[in-house]
Amino acid sequence: MLSESKAKTRAISIADFLRSAPAELDLELVAGGEGQEKHELRSERIQKLGLALAGYSEYLHYGRLQMIGTSETAFLQRFSPEKRADAVASLPIANIACILITKGLKPMSEVRAFAERNAIPLLRSDAVSSRAIALITSFLQERLAPETTIHGVLVEMHGFGVLIRGESGIGKSECALDLVARGHRLISDDSVRIKNIGGKLVGSSSEITAGFLEIRGLGIINVRELFGVASVRTSKSLSVCIEFRRSDDQIESDRLGLEMESEEICGGRLPKFSLPVRPGRNLASLVETAVKVYMLRCEGSDAAKEVLERHARAIAIDSSKA
Amino acid sequence: MVETSVKVVNNLGLHARAAAQLVRLAGTFESTIKIIRPDKGVFADAKSILNLLTLAASNGTELHVQAEGPDENEALAAVGQLFTKGFGEF
Numbered sequence: 001m002l003s004e005s006k007a008k009t010r011a012i013s014i015a016d017f018l019r020s021a022p023a024e025l026d027l028e029l030v031a032g033g034e035g036q037e038k039h040e041l042r043s044e045r046i047q048k049l050g051l052a053l054a055g056y057s058e059y060l061h062y063g064r065l066q067m068i069g070t071s072e073t074a075f076l077q078r079f080s081p082e083k084r085a086d087a088v089a090s091l092p093i094a095n096i097a098c099i100l101i102t103k104g105l106k107p108m109s110e111v112r113a114f115a116e117r118n119a120i121p122l123l124r125s126d127a128v129s130s131r132a133i134a135l136i137t138s139f140l141q142e143r144l145a146p147e148t149t150i151h152g153v154l155v156e157m158h159g160f161g162v163l164i165r166g167e168s169g170i171g172k173s174e175c176a177l178d179l180v181a182r183g184h185r186l187i188s189d190d191s192v193r194i195k196n197i198g199g200k201l202v203g204s205s206s207e208i209t210a211g212f213l214e215i216r217g218l219g220i221i222n223v224r225e226l227f228g229v230a231s232v233r234t235s236k237s238l239s240v241c242i243e244f245r246r247s248d249d250q251i252e253s254d255r256l257g258l259e260m261e262s263e264e265i266c267g268g269r270l271p272k273f274s275l276p277v278r279p280g281r282n283l284a285s286l287v288e289t290a291v292k293v294y295m296l297r298c299e300g301s302d303a304a305k306e307v308l309e310r311h312a313r314a315i316a317i318d319s320s321k322a
Numbered sequence: 323m324v325e326t327s328v329k330v331v332n333n334l335g336l337h338a339r340a341a342a343q344l345v346r347l348a349g350t351f352e353s354t355i356k357i358i359r360p361d362k363g364v365f366a367d368a369k370s371i372l373n374l375l376t377l378a379a380s381n382g383t384e385l386h387v388q389a390e391g392p393d394e395n396e397a398l399a400a401v402g403q404l405f406t407k408g409f410g411e412f
């Protein structure tokens with residue numbers, strides 16, 4: 001019923017990586033530029049070429065950035081130029097997408113020749129290896145994160161990212177308007193882009209519709225202009241999902257609130273409340289309450305359990321009298 | 323209006339999950355359904371879960387079921403059966 005485009009893992013070409021990598025890296029293309037469109041990074045994991053240069057290249061994977069730092073350089077410098085050329089030439093070309101030299105080290109002529117000959121991009125950064133690894137990992141994690149776009153509304157309430165779902169016409173946007181009027185913040189209406197960044201789901205809006213809501217009878221409204229700069233934000237990590245259901249759906253709702261449902265989105269799991277929608281139900285205050293209930297549960301407080309415990313005590317007294 | 327007597331036969335009494343089942347069943351009927359506990363002089367609407375929990379009916383408690391409305395007979399039969407079957411716990 002609820003459509004969701006399939007999450008896909010992505011890749012980034014070396015040319016694109018050079019253009020968009022964090023400026024702090026100050027990347028420079030040294031050799032092998034010919035292969036920069038063809039070769040791509042497919043994983044945020046970074047490998048160091050050390051062991052492969054020593055002859056063990058079993059675990060060298062295509063799509064990962066291969067790094068040459070001080071230790072690799074020092075290791076190669078121990079060799080004669082011929083042996084050095086042999087060590088470099090023995091690298092499995094098919095498994096190398098790109099080589100990065102860190103700490104602003106001068107690329108050795110054998111490495112440069114290898115890159116040029118095989119059209120493998122050879123990059124250089126002034127950053128030290130540890131810093132480069134940290135920067136590149138988080139950059140690639142974001143860029144390569146599985147992404148999906150789903151139908152729904154994303155709002156931030158009390159610091160929690162709340163995804164509201166349900167079929168069209170059920171009142172998601174009207175509810176979002178109500179929530180914004182109560183001081184909560186809109187991230188996206190109608191279509192939410194969700195990324196799974198290292199297991200954390202982060203939702204954002206498309207650039208075109210950010211800050212706008214479509215309300216039947218009013219058309220498109222500019223939330224930021226109407227409610228002020230604090231009424232919108234661009235992205236937010238997701239905490240909880242609220243699904244609006246037609247009350248005539250034959251699914252029984254949980255009357256006690258003992259179980260917490262959840263929903264899988266983009267490879268992650270979100271706790272979920274299902275709210276039957278009926279005319280006259282105040283959805284905004286229900287959503288607000290659901291979020292507060294969730295906050296309490298996160299702290300270990302559970303109203304249903306409390307009532308059940310009291311009831312169990314009452315029954316115990318009752319049966320001891322009988 | 324029709325009425326019948328039932329006995330709580332499940333071990334845990336009319337506990338919360340059983341009460342939830344009863345509410346779900348009662349909700350399918352148009353009739354008003356009351357669960358009466360004569361020994362304490364209290365009653366509860368079978369369509370309200372919190373109401374039912376106030377009965378604190380343990381195993382062995384005698385209750386009366388009262389139904390009133392267009393489908394009172396069917397309602398009474400169904401609710402009576404739920405109690406006899408021990409809410410499906412046997």
